[in-house]
Amino acid sequence: MSATHLQSSPFTVRRGSLAPVLLLAGSVVLYVGAALWTGETKMLDAEGVVGLLQRMVALGVVALGQTFVILAGSIDLSVANMISVAAVLASYIMQGRPDMVPPAVAAVLAISALVGLVNGALIARLQVNSLIATLGVGLILQGLLSASFTNFAGSVPPEFQLVAYSAFGGVPYSVAGLFALAALCAWLLRATRFGAHLYAVGGNAEGARLAGIRTDLILIGAHVICAVSAGLTGLYLASRLRSGAPWVGRDGVYDLESIAVVVIGGTLLAGGRGGVAGTLAGVLLFATLDAVFNMLGVSAYPQLVLRGAIVVLAVAAYTFRAKGHVA
Amino acid sequence: MRKMIMRLAVGAALASFAGAALAQNFDDPKEFQAAKDLLAMQPQGPADKPWEQNLGGKEVDTSKYKKSGPYRVCFSNAGVDNPWRVVGWTNMQAQVEVLKSDIKSFTVADAEGKDDKQISDINSFVSSGNCDILIVSPNTTAALTPAVEAACQKLPVVVFDRGVLTQCPVTFINPIGGYGWGIQTANFIVSKLPKGGKVLALRILPGVDVLETRWSAANRIFKENGVQVVGAEFTNGDNAKTKSIVEDYINRFGKIDAVWMDAGATAVAALEAFEDAGQPYPIITGEDQEDFLMKWKAKNLTAMAPTYPTYQWRTPIIAAVKILKGEPVIGPTWKLPQPVIMQTDLDKYVDDKMPPLHYAMCGCKDLPGYPQRWGGK
Amino acid sequence: MTLVLDQRRPASRALALARKVNVAVIVFLVLYLAIGLLQPTYFEPAGLMNFLRRAAPLAILSAGQLFVLASGGFDLSVGSLITLTVIGGSMLTANDPSRTWWAIAALYGVGLAVGLINGAVVAFLKTPSIIATLGTLLSVNGAAMMWSGGAPRGYLPDNFRMFGRLVLHDVPIVKIFPIAIAVLAVCGALAYWGFHGAVFGRRILAVGDNPRAAELSGVRVRSVRIGVFVISALAAVTAGIMLGGFGGVSVDVGLGLELQSIAACVVGGVQLMGGRGSVTGAIAGALTLFALFTLLTLLGLPQPLKETAQGLILIAAVALGAWRRRRAV
Structure with missing residues (x-):
């Protein structure tokens, strides 16, 4: 999104589509290597791998949504706050009562869709820069939320906790859900007209408009999808944490991390190129880093330094051959 | 149309949250009494x-x-x-x-x-x-x-x-825990405060249970004793913000007699605001961080340091x-x-060889690597 | 606004600039008036001086951020660089006043290095600056914590703290004069010269407006990019020295300042994605933001609602700017 005049070269395209495979391979090598090196071979059995995949869920769901927004050439900084709103709202409405689960889920989906609509409208209609629009909406959401709730609010019933804590045949519902959602997103992007138009808008908004695409509607749609995915992450966190607190999204740094994994996954920050597979691979890399740092006993501060360097290098690995200018 | 979108958004958000504040009980008389009993225990x-x-x-x-x-x-x-x-x-x-x-x-x-x-x-x-x-x-x-x-x-x-x-x-x-902290600190201020003295309460954040209970217990004691609390402000634990807030209060009220804090990390910044305004130091409750203890000793403050050891x-x-x-x-x-650190045992805990943000009640002097491991000299 | 337009119609450019600057300045004055009505001490010279002293670090930071924004980039690393400066200052001086000057020199060296890295990653590796400086944000923060082991190891000596803390008393007219205001004046003048006086400033705007065209007209785009990140980093070190001076040692002093500085610039009429902005606007934006915080505190608004107000004002400022631009076209 902050790139201008990024020209396509066949080479970057190939590298871009290779990104998911390379990231996947890299993550596997890192994870297996660390497990063998430290002798923690139990991390390689089914339970260990499921634990690794479980680390992907919260970031993964919101990153799938962020992929749509970034593909459209926009960005969403409000997702972390949206996640907090969703988590608190869900557990506050449920108050531990199973019969309140459907209304709570419906309310979260409705509010998150509304937030996405506002984000999209600000950007597409009022032409507010997407960073500022979503930063501002995020601040507004967080302020209202923190003014109303100061701690964990309400609780979710045991039935709803099954979302995060239950499994079928060793595969947690939440992990299966993440991959199902990813498949749905891939289908939306690859097999629908909306998806094709999204790529067109991200690649060249003016060209898309001249070709008769309602670019504003596409942009709003992408933002609604992103906000709803943040709402889903909030629901998952409420289930996993048993309740929602107004800081769960911010503490998770889901805004910047979701952007980082999407871009690491090979989606152009300027929009128009990339996809779901890369994002999932980026999320896997982050989950692997968490697990590997634990296994190797890397302490918290060097972890920060390494993570920063890895983010830059992973993105640089396929941007550095780009022609033209990037700001 | 645009206005409507904005109004809708804000309205919907407000409607869904307004008045929804959950009354979490950070001011539980039973817990307060339990902490009081524990403090009296040997x-x-x-x-x-x-x-x-x-x-x-x-x-x-x-x-x-x-x-x-x-x-x-x-x-x-x-x-x-x-x-x-x-x-x-x-x-x-x-x-x-x-x-x-x-x-x-x-x-x-x-x-x-x-x-x-x-x-x-x-x-x-x-x-x-x-x-x-x-x-x-x-x-x-x-x-x-x-x-x-x-x-x-x-x-x-x-x-x-x-x-x-x-x-x-x-x-x-x-x-x-928090109730104990609130009791210890508020009792100290009540015992030292001149009649009609003004107290400024500085808090880090709302909503964190251990901090809320510190404040609720202290506020209960202040109320019981008719102490005038002129303000309770959130500092986010930020030195610059703390200093600005205290400066504003000094300007507004002319004189602040005591400063109560729910955590001592910004105590020195609060004291510096008095220095910079040319005012006498207030009665203050900080925490067992070395920068505060050093200041306390150097300036001979009327102070105490509660601890969360x-x-x-x-x-x-x-x-x-x-x-x-x-x-x-x-x-x-x-x-x-x-435990709390009072004037009488201050010397036991002040140590200019230790870094400013070291916590003196660490019980670490007998541990291997002291003091270098903790950043001391 | 393109360069061609600038040459053809300098008068309209000046008019547009003046109109734009006026908004931030006027909003600031209105807010300050409200503050003064609530708390009359702010109308006294000492009150104004104290206000400026507190706002000075953010103003300097915003003036640095302006260079990056005007070139079309973002610098998210400034907040953690401020933290590194304060922690590093305490580590290097260890309360020894004789070490202050070389410590400050070393800190500017660190800032220079961070700026060069940011600039080089963007210019040569073509990594978008949001991602590049996000990486630096994490790494610099981690480095500060690693260096200090999580807690700073020393105090800042008084001569280090003077830039943020020292106040001269019994000065004619203004009564008190904080050194911080002098630092702000010097930095502001330097920034003004660099942005509006020197050729460099015009190159930044050209690069921000259209890097391809700038390159074709002979601007060395990479040098400009590296230059703006260096300037922003040096401004961050300056702001860090002042904040450390004002408040003393702490570990999270820079938290969130990167977004505040961007917000200040936006309020001051600086256009994201480059091509438009002014030093007056950036500094007035910072003062406006700071006045807003002060006003909301004085009004006794609950802390969280201040965030809400900030969000609304940000969106309003940018929406207004976009609307005027569309109307102008």
């Missing part, structure tokens, strides 16, 4: 080792956990995101070194302040099979409860600092080894004493 255990003492605790049998050593200890840490946790974490590592003949390995996962990550960290520890015992310092109480419950099924668990909502850990170690980070390691040896420990709750 600690049991070795007098020179408060981290091994307890207040009215009972021993639990741990013979079923008995194993042959040396042991593999695992620790799921909420994070090291503030100086208090840094000092505590250093204490813990040094304590591991003391017991190194009993501890074969000490594996740590740092959750960086994320509940979701800490749950995964605990799950990995449990499934790794590389832990004989698990120590948890939970990031938040409610969120970590299911993970701790699951861990309890597989191995002995020790929890400290913030608690969990289950009795399944072998023991939960923590000091008296970092020596509580030593106790879980000691308890873990005892549990695996099958020796009884205090449980299922282990209340540690929560």
